[in-house]
Amino acid sequence: MFGGAAFAIVGVLFLLSAIHVFTATLYQSLFGTLPNTSLAGIAFVVFAASLLAVLTGTRLGPRRAIASTATVLALCTLGFTAIRQEWIDLVLAAAAIVAGTQWLALLHAARPAGRPSPFAIALPAALAIDLALRAVAATVPVVAAPPPLAIPLVIVAALLFLAGGIAVLGEPLTWSTSGPRGALGLLAVGPLLLSAETGATNGAQLALAGGIGLDGGPSTQIGLLVAGIGIAAGAFVLARGLPARPAAAAAITAGAALLWLHVPILSLAAGGAFAAGVLIAAAILVSAPQKEAASPWLAVLGLGVGWVLFVAGTFVHYAYFANLEALWLMTAAVVVAVLLIPPSPLPRRRPGQRSQAHR
Numbered sequence: 001m002f003g004g005a006a007f008a009i010v011g012v013l014f015l016l017s018a019i020h021v022f023t024a025t026l027y028q029s030l031f032g033t034l035p036n037t038s039l040a041g042i043a044f045v046v047f048a049a050s051l052l053a054v055l056t057g058t059r060l061g062p063r064r065a066i067a068s069t070a071t072v073l074a075l076c077t078l079g080f081t082a083i084r085q086e087w088i089d090l091v092l093a094a095a096a097i098v099a100g101t102q103w104l105a106l107l108h109a110a111r112p113a114g115r116p117s118p119f120a121i122a123l124p125a126a127l128a129i130d131l132a133l134r135a136v137a138a139t140v141p142v143v144a145a146p147p148p149l150a151i152p153l154v155i156v157a158a159l160l161f162l163a164g165g166i167a168v169l170g171e172p173l174t175w176s177t178s179g180p181r182g183a184l185g186l187l188a189v190g191p192l193l194l195s196a197e198t199g200a201t202n203g204a205q206l207a208l209a210g211g212i213g214l215d216g217g218p219s220t221q222i223g224l225l226v227a228g229i230g231i232a233a234g235a236f237v238l239a240r241g242l243p244a245r246p247a248a249a250a251a252i253t254a255g256a257a258l259l260w261l262h263v264p265i266l267s268l269a270a271g272g273a274f275a276a277g278v279l280i281a282a283a284i285l286v287s288a289p290q291k292e293a294a295s296p297w298l299a300v301l302g303l304g305v306g307w308v309l310f311v312a313g314t315f316v317h318y319a320y321f322a323n324l325e326a327l328w329l330m331t332a333a334v335v336v337a338v339l340l341i342p343p344s345p346l347p348r349r350r351p352g353q354r355s356q357a358h359r
Contacts, residue, residue, distance in 0.1 A: 007164030008122030182288030186302030210268025230275030251277030
């Protein structure tokens with residue numbers, strides 16, 4: 001079980017790093033050279049390629065499909081961490097996204113019979129680790145840190161990824177599906193990550209909304225601290241087996257609404273609630289009950305459409321001068337999915353109790 005969790009957590013961190021590098025490099029290298037619609041088209045093609053996971057999975061089978069996409073993800077991440085050349089980084093990050101989004105869908109859909117998705121633990125854990133790493137490195141992603149620091153860290157992570165993958169692929173894997181309502185939860189994963197990146201775990205945004213400044217230094221660190229407190233609160237809800245779905249929906253709705261009102265101090269505190277809701281939702285959206293299936297097509301479709309929504313929301317928000325309506329729609333999609341996804345048998349440990357489903 002530890003091997004599966006490590007494999008999933010490190011893989012999600014690699015994917016998040018690739019997304020950061022790709023989006024930043026795309027705009028830095030081509031903004032002003034190509035129209036915004038062309039940049040959006042490039043991003044759309046890269047993220048929509050996640051839908052090709054159906055072909056990868058059916059042609060290679062669960063074990064070889066996961067192994068091949070994981071290998072490409074790890075090698076490309078190590079490549080853009082070490083090379084640091086604009087166009088090469090853009091190509092490697094794009095390849096990492098294509099492989100990483102397919103890997104995520106395939107690993108979610110392929111598992112030993114009766115076992116829950118590793119991403120119910122890995123997705124919230126990766127969001128928490130990513131926030132902590134950015135706070136320690138003054139908001140600089142690990143892959144963009146000085147090479148003497150970044151390269152050894154990524155190599156160690158890749159070795160952990162390899163070890164976890166060996167543990168996962170050593171077990172018999174079968175395709176599974178969570179049905180249409182479960183696919184709705186997967187569809188909301190992309191919007192959830194956009195909501196986190198632009199609000200819930202964005203220290204600068206929390207500081208700006210809370211009226212404490214936008215200096216990129218102390219105020220941002222305060223925003224990250226508040227987000228971290230929210231992440232810890234969300235983890236407490238999950239660990240104690242409290243009603244997760246209503247807690248996530250309420251925290252996201254109230255937190256996001258108050259955050260975007262930009263009320264001094266109150267909006268800063270609301271960002272913590274928003275972060276708590278995002279963490280809880282990250283566990284809920286990928287934990288719907290599963291049954292055996294002939295192929296991974298439903299999981300691939302749900303996550304693939306979610307990535308397309310991620311690109312659409314990102315394009316509208318940034319291309320139209322911080323358009324908030326796009327973020328409101330993405331956040332609303334997450335809340336709806338959280339409330340409609342079937343209750344999960346995923347264990348929630350608490351003293352004297354063996355397990356408890358989401359309520």
